[in-house]
Amino acid sequence: MKPPPACRLDQVSLSLGDRTILQSISLEVGRGEQVAILGPSGAGKTTLLRMLSAGLPPSQGGVRVLDQNPWQLKRNGLRRLRSKIGFVHQDHALVPNLRVWQNVAVGRLGRPGNLGHIRRLTLASPSELRDLHEVLEQVGIADLLFQRTADLSGGEQQRVAIARSLYQQPALLLADEPVASVDPARAQQVMDLLLDLADSRDIPLVISMHDLELARRNMSRLIGLRNGRVLFDSTPGEVSESTIKELYALASQENEAP
Ligand SMILES: Nc1ncnc2c1ncn2[C@@H]1O[C@H](COP(=O)(O)OP(=O)(O)OP(=O)(O)O)[C@@H](O)[C@H]1O
Ligand SMILES: [Mg+2]
Numbered sequence: 001m002k003p004p005p006a007c008r009l010d011q012v013s014l015s016l017g018d019r020t021i022l023q024s025i026s027l028e029v030g031r032g033e034q035v036a037i038l039g040p041s042g043a044g045k046t047t048l049l050r051m052l053s054a055g056l057p058p059s060q061g062g063v064r065v066l067d068q069n070p071w072q073l074k075r076n077g078l079r080r081l082r083s084k085i086g087f088v089h090q091d092h093a094l095v096p097n098l099r100v101w102q103n104v105a106v107g108r109l110g111r112p113g114n115l116g117h118i119r120r121l122t123l124a125s126p127s128e129l130r131d132l133h134e135v136l137e138q139v140g141i142a143d144l145l146f147q148r149t150a151d152l153s154g155g156e157q158q159r160v161a162i163a164r165s166l167y168q169q170p171a172l173l174l175a176d177e178p179v180a181s182v183d184p185a186r187a188q189q190v191m192d193l194l195l196d197l198a199d200s201r202d203i204p205l206v207i208s209m210h211d212l213e214l215a216r217r218n219m220s221r222l223i224g225l226r227n228g229r230v231l232f233d234s235t236p237g238e239v240s241e242s243t244i245k246e247l248y249a250l251a252s253q254e255n256e257a258p
Pocket of ligand 1: 016019021039040041042043044045046047048
């Protein structure tokens, strides 16, 4: 029997106030898939990722994440589900004054902001430190374990954010524009890192990004989002130049409309 998809959106729409942010989105992300979400600024990429991460309920339609409906779960069930979803935020969402190991350790303590957990961050057991060192080794910055996070470069902080998501031992990994602020060579490095990690752990990966060529070269499926709607959902070879032009050009015309 085919395993259930990691996430499934069924005719999902989201309205906030009088604005429609996502419209009638249906898609599935299967186990082991590597998907890029493309689209101009404001298209709804971050919102869609939040929907897939069980972070935001839809106004209409059905959502299943890791074979559960997040919005029928009680608080503890929702917390457990979220603990299995790694989310690398666009702005990294790290606490600057904490040491690198502390920011990574947050991965297993639930989503940021849980003050009850702060106490556990003052001391790590030798076995926790071993695990933290190992995950930082996987992202290539084990030597920064005890550094203050604020002192790291942007690229290093991004690796800390990736390490934190991995330390969660996620069953699904989502990354919001992880290559937005790095140069082209580093962008490919970060992509290689995310793809290798997802491959070796056999977890589905969904990345939002702006760089079409990078997406084409690295991802097996591209989803084009425009004005909260799916314009295409296909393999890189199937996406034509004219479709790409439409993805960006139409949106800019609409943005310019009075
Ligand atoms: N909480 C909110 N309240 C009102 N509008 C919102 C909210 N969150 C997002 N939006 C709007 O939804 C639209 C989609 O936003 P989203 O952040 O998902 O876009 P994006 O594709 O990720 O853009 P970018 O490439 O700039 O990150 C935007 O027009 C944004 O202003
Ligand atoms: Mg965004």
